[in-house]
Amino acid sequence: MIKKNIMFILGTSREGRLSEHVARFVFSCAKERDDFTPLFVDVRDYVQTSTEGLEEEKLTALRKMITEAAGFVIISPEYNHGYPGELKMFLDNAYKEYEGKPFAICGVSDGPVGGARMAENLKPVLSAFQAIIINAAVYFASVKELFDEAGNIKEPEMWKRKVSGMLDQVIKYTNHI
Numbered sequence: 001m002i003k004k005n006i007m008f009i010l011g012t013s014r015e016g017r018l019s020e021h022v023a024r025f026v027f028s029c030a031k032e033r034d035d036f037t038p039l040f041v042d043v044r045d046y047v048q049t050s051t052e053g054l055e056e057e058k059l060t061a062l063r064k065m066i067t068e069a070a071g072f073v074i075i076s077p078e079y080n081h082g083y084p085g086e087l088k089m090f091l092d093n094a095y096k097e098y099e100g101k102p103f104a105i106c107g108v109s110d111g112p113v114g115g116a117r118m119a120e121n122l123k124p125v126l127s128a129f130q131a132i133i134i135n136a137a138v139y140f141a142s143v144k145e146l147f148d149e150a151g152n153i154k155e156p157e158m159w160k161r162k163v164s165g166m167l168d169q170v171i172k173y174t175n176h177i
């Protein structure tokens, strides 16, 4: 059976971003599974100075990748209660390619609510794509405390369980398309 692609999107290009640790952890959980093929995409590789500003070749390749993805997991920090601008510009490179596909959100913040406000603000954008929003979000609050000095997440089993539940939901809804 051909495995479906699930795209994991790291949603900030900020220098020194802690969300990268979270995204790498979430992606490592995905790689332990064999029920889909995980793809890692970093918005840093697609930073644009204006909307629809990607060069043609890169845009075509990105749209193909998005078309071939059956579902998405966005790992993003909360910036002033919203999502990073570069994440929005990245997502705006496609539209119909997202229709009917599940999106899960992992929020990251050094505050107590783990990017929940970012996630709520992102949902209307995903609705505009006619995507399916997975309710099982994972919120990585107090991110500065979450990883040890070697960059490993503390309490890995607890976090793996949360991520695994979210990924189960993503896979479940890819079966609707």
Ligand SMILES: Cc1cc2nc3c(=O)[nH]c(=O)nc-3n(C[C@H](O)[C@H](O)[C@H](O)COP(=O)(O)O)c2cc1C
Residues within 6 Å of the ligand: 012, 014, 016, 017, 018, 019, 020, 077, 078, 079, 080, 081, 082, 108, 109, 110, 111, 112, 113, 114, 115, 143, 144
């Ligand atoms: C421009 C900016 C705005 C931020 N706004 C919030 C916020 O609204 N709520 C919050 O909990 N943390 C906020 N933070 C702190 C982030 O939670 C913190 O940087 C965390 O490490 C996750 O973001 P990072 O991946 O960029 O490191 C903000 C950080 C920046 C740079």
